[in-house]
Structures are given as C-alpha cells and as structure tokens.
Amino acid sequence: MKQKRLLIILGAISTAILLVLVAAFPLIKGLLLPDATSQDQNVFKINLCDENASGLCIVTFGTAAADEMAIVFQLPGAEYPAFYVTAVNQGVENNYSCEAAGSPINVICVGPRTPLGELLDIQVYTTEGDLLIANGTFTLSSMATTLFDNNSGFGPMGKVATPTPSPSPTPSPTPTVLVINTSTPVPTAIITSTPDVAYPNP
Amino acid sequence: MSPTPIRNIPVNNDLPINSIHVISQHWGLILALLAFIIWNALLIFAHLKKNTGFQYTDLELTALAMGGWPLPALLFSFIILFLSAFIPAGFILVIAAAIILSSGWLAVRTIWENTSAWALAPVLIFLLVAFLRLGFVANLLMPLYFDSAEHYRIIQELLAIGNEANRTWPTTSYYHLGYHAIIAALTIITSAEPSQIMLLFGQLILAAIPLPIYFLIHRATFSKSAAILGVTLAAFGWFMPAHAVNWGKYPALLSLVLIQFAFGIAILKKRWMFALTALAAMLIHTRSIILLIMLGAAWFLSFAWEKQDRNKRIISFGLTVTLLGLLIVLVFRNQILSPILDPYLIWVTLLTGLLAAAVFQAFPHLVIFPILAILFMLAGIFIPVTSSLTLLDRPLVEMVLFLPLAFLGGLGSIRLPKFATPILAVFIIVNAWMTISFAPSKCCQLVSQDDSTALNWMGRHIPKDAVIAIAGVDLNVNAFGRPMRGAGIDAGIWIKPLTKNETLALPNTTDFASTEAHDLLCRNGVTHIYVGERPQSFSPDFAEIIPEWYETIFSLPKTHIVKVLNCGK
Structure with missing residues (x-):
C-alpha cells in the first residue's frame, strides 16, 4: 500500500512539474534564448538595404575567392567610422576585414564563406575602440557570383585580409543568373497530366 | 506495394540517436506537449474514476483516458483561441496556467486516495513509444506532403483571428478545425513555431493511438496479456497508422485516438460523454462520425447475429465472409484502391486471422464485430456521396484497418499458452524494427534544404502581390468521381502558407516554351514560376530556351525561381 502511495505521489509530482513547465515554458525559452532585440537596445539594427535605407545596411552577399564570402555594406554617409565585422554561424565566430569599394558609401567585408540557408549573426565594431555599433541576423539565402566582375562596380579588390581560422564550412551551391541563348518559341499545347494515386505507401 | 523487408539489416539503426537528438533540440516544447497530453488524460481519468464503478481497473481506465485526452484539449483550445x-x-x-493548475489539482485530489500504481503503466508505455516515434522528426524541415501545408495555413489563419483586420473564417469549406484549433492554442501557449508543433505533436498522437485498445480487449477477455498484445499490434503490427504522418494526416490520426475512446465510453454507457466525444471527434475529423456509426452498427x-438460431447464423456468417472476400478482390483489382491492402499483406495479418479463428467458438460476436467493421469500412469506399466524394476515402480506410485487426489479434491470443503471448509481442516489435522504417518516407518529403532557402528568399524578395505558378498533379483518392485537381507535389505548395503570395497550380507537365502556356500565365497574372527539386516538379530548362519570356532570378542546383517577362507583348 505504501509503495502504491509513493508511486502515486511521484506521478503527481512529475505531472505538477510538467504543468509548471508548461506554464513557465515561454519564460524559460525567453531566459535561455534571449531575443536579440533585447540584448542591446542602443545598437543599430542592420537590415538589407531598400530604397529608403537611412542607416548602415547590407546591399548583398557574394562570393569572393575560393571559400570566401563578401558582404557589401552601404553606409549612411561617407563620414561613417571605419569598422570591422564579426559573423557567427553555428557557434563559430569569424572576423571579416573591411575596406571601401566602388563608391564612398560602399564597404566590402571579406571572410570565410557560410553555407546557403544558414543563419549569420553579424556584428559591426569600430576599428578604433572595438565598440559594437550595429548588429543583425540574416539567413543567407542567396549569394551574388558576379560581385568582383569588372562591371559590378565593386572591384577589383585591393588586399584581402586573412580571415580567422575556422572549421571549414561546406561549400554551398550559389544562385546564379543564367546566361541564356535566344531561340524561337515552339508552340505546343499544355499537356494535361494523367491522375496519379494520392498518398503513396512507402 | 508492401514494405520491403530487408533481411538481417535493421532499418532503424539511427532511430534512438535521432530521438535523443530531437529531444535535446526541442526538449522544452516536447515537455510542454507531453504535459498538455498527460494533463488532459489526467482530467479524463479522474472523471472516469469518479463516475464508474469498481468493476473497472485503474489500468483499464488510464488506458482509456489516454484516448480521451483530445476531448478536454479541444475545449481548452477553443477557450484559449476565443480569449x-x-x-x-x-x-x-496566466489564464491557461490557472486552468491547468486548478483543474489538475482537482483531478489529483479526486484520485488521490483510491488509485493503484498500475494507473501509471499506460503513461509509461506512452512515453516509451513516444521516445521511439520522436526520432522521425530529426532532419525534417517542414511537416510532410501537401496536406500539411493546408493545415499550416489554417492554423496561421486561426492565430490571426485576434488581429482586428483579419477576423475572417480560415477556410471556405469545413476542414478539421478541431485539430487546427488545438495546434493554434498550443502555439499561443508555447510561442513555438506551428510547423514544429505539428511535427512533434503528430508523433505524440501516434504514441497514444495504441493505448485505448487495451480497455476494449481487457473488457472482452479480462486478460492483461491479451490486451497488451493488442496494444503491441496496434503500435507495431503494421506500417499503418504510423505511415500516415508522412501524408500529414494529423487530424485523422488524432480522431483515431478519440474514436477508440468513444467506443469505450459507449461500453461504459455514459451517454452525455459519448455524445460530447462523438462531437469532438467529428470536429477533429469529419469522417470520424461515419466510422463511429459503422463501428456501432457492427457492434x-x-x-x-449471436441471438439468431444456428442455421441463420451459418448463412449470415457465410454471406458476410463472401461479401468481405468480394470487396477485398474488388479493392485488390482497383488501381486506385489497392494500396489499402499494402500494409496488411504480411504474416502479422495472417496470424491475427488464425488467432481470431481459434477463439471464434468462445467469443463469436466479438469476432464477428471486427469482421463486420472491416466489411463496412471497405464498402464505404465504394459508396458515392457526391460526384467527387465517397463515404470513406482510401487513405482513411488504409490507416484505420489496423484497429479491428489488432482487436482480433489481442482477442485471439487468449488461446495461446501463457508464456507464448509475451514472446509473440516481442517478436512483433522485433519484426517492426527489422522491416518497417520509422523514418520519414521519401515519398512525401516535399521540402528540401534548397527549397527552404528558396522559400526564405522569396519571402524577402518577391513582391507580396506576385502570383506564383507551382507544379501540381491530379491525384486519385476515391474509387469514383473526379480526381483531386492540381494537388501540390513539391515545395511550391508551401509558398502560400509561408509567404502569403497567391499561387496557381499548373500541371507539372506544362510546356512553358509554348505560346499557350505563356499566354495562360499572363492571363492569370502569374509573375513567377517555382521550380522545385522533386522528380515531378516543373522542368527548369524552359527559361534557357526562351529568354524573352522567362528570366531565372534565383537558382540553386535543383531549385529555381523564374520570372515571367513580356506579358501583353
């Protein structure tokens, strides 16, 4: 009888703990995974540039040398302080060195390549004083391959700083703009598909 | 096609490590979902304990309560959504926590003095099966098949009801809103991503499905080992119902838990509770009511039948078996319907048949009942209701046939020597481990990593008023009537739920190089074409052939987004 009661008590305690965890889950989640926006309210939030961009923003991501990636920033003005960038992906932090390119308000930062589809937590520090001035998190969804072509407006690059050694990221396929040959359209009808059986078995 | 048995090569070697990986990644959410299920089961158990006599064991009542948890869960979810x-x-x-804690405390107080330790056994079995099932979710980016995308969309619409500007009914037709309400409420409480909740909750539903059958078999046989064999058969006997998560059939799976509970409640003669359960089952999955009527009629x-004289019994039994045989032949010969039999063309089904035959003399009506249930279900797929619908559809019948079969197997096992039943149960588990993959089937994974990247890119770069052409096929689900037109067959089906862009499903064989196709796109205001990476996706070559009409603006090795150019020129 005692054993039964003990088991019931243990069961009830486990359930109570689970119930409390349910109620507290959002709080626990908030504590364990603090929202990036709450980390430092004074730091400027970087976004992708749009036509109304007024602060530091990212124009594009692109491929640089083998296994290297370039991040093209647009500055709010030519007087913006010199900076360098650290980017964290999968818990690995890499430094990206930056220099002006193309125009007075464009800066290219080069560092190790991150696979497409991965999250990249970017932090911008002033070269003098190592002060965090901007940050932002991006999903790397596309990479320009023509960034350093003669016509791109961004190159050729001068010296490229050696990135901090890091576990080599897996090379990822890069979106490309295809070079297409012109040909005459062939008028054919839309073929109606023959019904397949839905919900296939293994 | 039956599951391919791979002799001597276990197909689930990675499952335990995958389960551990999933638990370590989503421990908070899994804990919350488990607590949600167990809390609701506790409420049902306390209610049953208070309102039934001493003739029912705690083990029976907990097993039954593990089928009844969706009932309070649904009520709770509607309250949360309304609020x-x-x-x-x-x-x-705060309100949710107050409801959970106060009702939980009342339930514990009700059962505190008079509950045995056996009451915990079904919960432990549930946790064990849940551990095995959770490995399925490892490496999945989104819930599977095209049904899941529609579920996700409706859940998002329910979540947006609180938004003043968006108080519209989430679906133009009735579509299993009970399930969506539960997931939406869980999303509000846990702040987790609905797709993750769908994936994890689906596996926990699977873990709960085999438990209520314990009550039904134990009531019939008063044999624990027979009831446990029934549970084992329901959990591991066939690749159904587990394979249905590959189809995104979450509402139907959830209703299977509640259907068993409704049947148990009918045995307990609790009319109001039965009516509520039937209503909840219908809200979760419409066709549940048809299944319940069929089960009731069979019962x-x-x-x-048992009350008839001997001659009438022989004639009607012969007629039933002949009809069943005829239906099986009809199903087997029908290209659309024959997949129903795939999960059951294995030795386990033969074994359940032999076991049932062995106890026919002892429990004639309990053997006839599942046979009639199978007969009605198979007949249901031949009975047209509208021009495109039959009483039951092929996938539902395929995923529900395990229930009468598991009942027959459990019932029949009382003829086995005492030592043989646990050995048979172990053998069934080992067989499942060796021949049935617990991992996601390749058939139904529409979203790959490239697709995920493309969808993310679209959300940020494609205008909100853009209309996207996606690949679709016509699929047959029913024996009669029109096929399901333009069902999504690649990640394009997720564009509308994720990016809110309108989509237009076109036959996957559409020749975009033709003038007709380009005109069709322009006429329908299609601005982009999504080329996924499934074998049945659109072929990507057309953009290279006609650069005047198409421009590839995003390209990964197997996923492309093509912009439609020069409409009206």
Whole structure:
C-alpha cells in the first residue's frame, strides 16, 4: 500500500512539474534564448538595404575567392567610422576585414564563406575602440557570383585580409543568373497530366 | 506495394540517436506537449474514476483516458483561441496556467486516495513509444506532403483571428478545425513555431493511438496479456497508422485516438460523454462520425447475429465472409484502391486471422464485430456521396484497418499458452524494427534544404502581390468521381502558407516554351514560376530556351525561381 502511495505521489509530482513547465515554458525559452532585440537596445539594427535605407545596411552577399564570402555594406554617409565585422554561424565566430569599394558609401567585408540557408549573426565594431555599433541576423539565402566582375562596380579588390581560422564550412551551391541563348518559341499545347494515386505507401 | 523487408539489416539503426537528438533540440516544447497530453488524460481519468464503478481497473481506465485526452484539449483550445481574440498574450498565459493548475489539482485530489500504481503503466508505455516515434522528426524541415501545408495555413489563419483586420473564417469549406484549433492554442501557449508543433505533436498522437485498445480487449477477455498484445499490434503490427504522418494526416490520426475512446465510453454507457466525444471527434475529423456509426452498427449487428438460431447464423456468417472476400478482390483489382491492402499483406495479418479463428467458438460476436467493421469500412469506399466524394476515402480506410485487426489479434491470443503471448509481442516489435522504417518516407518529403532557402528568399524578395505558378498533379483518392485537381507535389505548395503570395497550380507537365502556356500565365497574372527539386516538379530548362519570356532570378542546383517577362507583348 505504501509503495502504491509513493508511486502515486511521484506521478503527481512529475505531472505538477510538467504543468509548471508548461506554464513557465515561454519564460524559460525567453531566459535561455534571449531575443536579440533585447540584448542591446542602443545598437543599430542592420537590415538589407531598400530604397529608403537611412542607416548602415547590407546591399548583398557574394562570393569572393575560393571559400570566401563578401558582404557589401552601404553606409549612411561617407563620414561613417571605419569598422570591422564579426559573423557567427553555428557557434563559430569569424572576423571579416573591411575596406571601401566602388563608391564612398560602399564597404566590402571579406571572410570565410557560410553555407546557403544558414543563419549569420553579424556584428559591426569600430576599428578604433572595438565598440559594437550595429548588429543583425540574416539567413543567407542567396549569394551574388558576379560581385568582383569588372562591371559590378565593386572591384577589383585591393588586399584581402586573412580571415580567422575556422572549421571549414561546406561549400554551398550559389544562385546564379543564367546566361541564356535566344531561340524561337515552339508552340505546343499544355499537356494535361494523367491522375496519379494520392498518398503513396512507402 | 508492401514494405520491403530487408533481411538481417535493421532499418532503424539511427532511430534512438535521432530521438535523443530531437529531444535535446526541442526538449522544452516536447515537455510542454507531453504535459498538455498527460494533463488532459489526467482530467479524463479522474472523471472516469469518479463516475464508474469498481468493476473497472485503474489500468483499464488510464488506458482509456489516454484516448480521451483530445476531448478536454479541444475545449481548452477553443477557450484559449476565443480569449486570444480579445485579451493580450500575457494574460492568456496566466489564464491557461490557472486552468491547468486548478483543474489538475482537482483531478489529483479526486484520485488521490483510491488509485493503484498500475494507473501509471499506460503513461509509461506512452512515453516509451513516444521516445521511439520522436526520432522521425530529426532532419525534417517542414511537416510532410501537401496536406500539411493546408493545415499550416489554417492554423496561421486561426492565430490571426485576434488581429482586428483579419477576423475572417480560415477556410471556405469545413476542414478539421478541431485539430487546427488545438495546434493554434498550443502555439499561443508555447510561442513555438506551428510547423514544429505539428511535427512533434503528430508523433505524440501516434504514441497514444495504441493505448485505448487495451480497455476494449481487457473488457472482452479480462486478460492483461491479451490486451497488451493488442496494444503491441496496434503500435507495431503494421506500417499503418504510423505511415500516415508522412501524408500529414494529423487530424485523422488524432480522431483515431478519440474514436477508440468513444467506443469505450459507449461500453461504459455514459451517454452525455459519448455524445460530447462523438462531437469532438467529428470536429477533429469529419469522417470520424461515419466510422463511429459503422463501428456501432457492427457492434449491434454482431449481437443480433449471436441471438439468431444456428442455421441463420451459418448463412449470415457465410454471406458476410463472401461479401468481405468480394470487396477485398474488388479493392485488390482497383488501381486506385489497392494500396489499402499494402500494409496488411504480411504474416502479422495472417496470424491475427488464425488467432481470431481459434477463439471464434468462445467469443463469436466479438469476432464477428471486427469482421463486420472491416466489411463496412471497405464498402464505404465504394459508396458515392457526391460526384467527387465517397463515404470513406482510401487513405482513411488504409490507416484505420489496423484497429479491428489488432482487436482480433489481442482477442485471439487468449488461446495461446501463457508464456507464448509475451514472446509473440516481442517478436512483433522485433519484426517492426527489422522491416518497417520509422523514418520519414521519401515519398512525401516535399521540402528540401534548397527549397527552404528558396522559400526564405522569396519571402524577402518577391513582391507580396506576385502570383506564383507551382507544379501540381491530379491525384486519385476515391474509387469514383473526379480526381483531386492540381494537388501540390513539391515545395511550391508551401509558398502560400509561408509567404502569403497567391499561387496557381499548373500541371507539372506544362510546356512553358509554348505560346499557350505563356499566354495562360499572363492571363492569370502569374509573375513567377517555382521550380522545385522533386522528380515531378516543373522542368527548369524552359527559361534557357526562351529568354524573352522567362528570366531565372534565383537558382540553386535543383531549385529555381523564374520570372515571367513580356506579358501583353
């Protein structure tokens, strides 16, 4: 009888703990995974540039040398302080060195390549004083391959700083703009598909 | 096609490590979902304990309660959703916690003095099966098949009801809103991503499905080992119902738990509770009501059959078996319907048949009942209701046939020597481990990593008023009537739920190089074409052939987004 009661008590305690965890889950989640926006309210939030961009923003991501990636920033003005960038992906932090390119308000930062589809937590520090001035998190969804072509407006690059050694990221396929040959359209009808059986078995 | 047995090569070697990986990644959410299920089961158990006599064991009642948890869960979810339309999220959490803690405390107080330790056994079995099932979710980016995308969309619409500007009914037709309400409420409480909740909750539903059958078999046989064999068969006997998560059939799976509970409640003669359960089952999955009527009819007919004289019994039994045989032949010869039999063309089914035959003399009406149930279900797929619908559809019948079979197997096992039943149960588990993959099937994974990247890119770069052409096929689900037109067959089906862009499903064989196709796109205002990476996706080559009409603006090795150019020129 005692054993039964003990088991019931243990069961009830486990359930109570689970119930409390349910109620507290959002709080626990908030504590364990603090929202990036709450980390430092004074730091400027970087976004992708749009036509109304007024602060530091990212124009594009692109491929640089083998296994290297370039991040093209647009500055709010030519007087913006010199900076360098650290980017964290999968818990690995890499430094990206930056220099002006193309125009007075464009800066290219080069560092190790991150696979497409991965999250990249970017932090911008002033070269003098190592002060965090901007940050932002991006999903790397596309990479320009023509960034350093003669016509791109961004190159050729001068010296490229050696990135901090890091576990080599897996090379990822890069979106490309295809070079297409012109040909005459062939008028054919839309073929109606023959019904397949839905919900296939293994 | 039956599951391919791979001799001597276990197909689930990675499952335990995958389960551990999933638990370590989503421990908070899994804990919350488990607590949600167990809390609701506790409420049902306390209710049953208070309102039934001493003739029912705690083990029976807990097993049954593990089928009844969706009932309070649904009520709770409707309350949370209703409140969320008017009250800020923080208050909702406080109210939810108050409901959970107060009702939980009342339930514990009710059962505190008079509950045995056996009551915990079904919960432990549930946790064990849940551990095995959770490995399925490892490496999945989104819930599977095209049904899941529609579920996700409706859940998002329910979540947006609180938004003043968006108080519209989430679906133009009735579509299993009970399930969506539960997931939406869980999303509000846990702040987790609905797709993750769908994936994890689906596996936990699977873990709960085999348990209520314990009550039904134990009531019939008063044998623990027979009831446990029934549970084992329901959990591991066939690749159904587990394979249905590959189809995104979450509402139907959830209803299977509640259907068993409804049947148990009918045995307990709790009319109001039965009516509520039937209503909840119908809200979760419409066709549940048809299944319940079929089960009820089979139950009463089996009793009526037993009361007939010997000659009438022989004739009607012969007629039933002949009809069943005829239906099986009809199903087997029908290209659309024959997949129903795939999961069951294995030795386990033969074994359940032999076991059932062995106890026919002892429990004639209990053997006739599942046979009639199978007969009605198979007949249901031939009975047209509208021009495109039959009483039951092929996938539902395929995923529900395990229930009468597991009942027959459990019932029949009382003829086995005492030592043989546990050995048979172990053998069934080992067989499942060796021949049935617990991992996601390749058939139904529409979203790959490239697709995920493309969808993310679209959300940020494609205008909100863009219309996207996606690949679709016509699929047959029913024996009669029109096929399902333009069902999504690649990640394009997720564009509307994720990016809110309108989509237009076109036959996957559409020749975009033709003038007709380009005109069709322009006429329908299609601005982009999504080329996924499934074998049946659109072929990507057309953009290279006609650069005047198409421009590839995003390209990964197997996923492309093509812009439609020069409409009206």
